[in-house]
Amino acid sequence: MRLPCNYNTAQLKRTLQKGIEELERLWDLKQRSPEERFRKDGLGKWIAIFERKAKRSRTTVESIISSVAITGPVAYVLNIGSSPQELERQLIKRGIGPASAEELSLSQPATRIREMLELYDWYNSRGQPRGPGFLVQALRKPDTIAFPPGFESSIKRQQRQQAKEAQKQAQQRASTKRERRAIQKQNSRQRGFMALWEAMSPSDQDAFETEALEAAAPMKKHLYLQSSSKGGKAFKVYRRMILLDQFEHVHGLALPSTLSAANR
DSSP states (O other), X not given: OOOOTTOOHHHHHHHHHHXXXXXXXXXXXXXXXXXXXXXXXXXXXEEXXXXXXXXXXXXXXXXXXXXXXXXXXXXXXXXXXXXXXXXXXXXXXXXXXXXXXXXXXXXXXXXXXXXXXXXXXXXXXXXXXXXXXXXXXXXXXXXXXXXXXXXXXHHHHHHHHHHHHHHHHHHHHHHHHHXXXXXXXXXXXXXXXXXXXXXXXXXXXXXXXXXXXXXXXXXXXXXXXXXXXXOHHHHHHHHHHHHHHHHHHHTOTTHHHHHHHHHO
């Protein structure tokens, strides 16, 4: 960058500051004030001081990677965003040069970058170190990378959980639909029976109930007779079951319309 020759030292420092801030971000440099950054080294001569941040210990790195307790393979989640700038920064932190990191962050899908970052960290957290070259290869030629047993990326896990949830919701909708049809059928059955029952004389009702009891299944018949002496709610339930079975057996659900036509 060519600067005007009439700039004084203070102006030069201010002009360079924006570029220095960008370098601090891309290269993970220690932040310094202008007074600390520039050191005079003789008449008209200044030195700019840049220093990388200390490498994080394994304990610090593992605090970035959250272990997720699930049944089955162990998974790791990177607590990072998906913007190209953030992904570029994560690639640089793992040893990829700034130019390559920028190109990869802009040319590769964010989901692929996140997945390969997780795989890279998964290997290194298990004492199976992989270098920056592995990460570049994994991003440029993902088909050459085989995921090891025990590894499941947060993206794949999320997709699996979403598929499971979608299946569960579909099953619930199907179950609700079946229950609704069953209720509708039961209501239709009861309406048809009541239309028939109320159209009968008391003697016809007694005859119908006698026939229903004779035709009833042994268990229902036993429960009817057992509860008839006590009466109450139980007897009403078993009596209705037997009457409805007989109605459906003899007349079916089409009878109410027939009765209605006959009454007209």
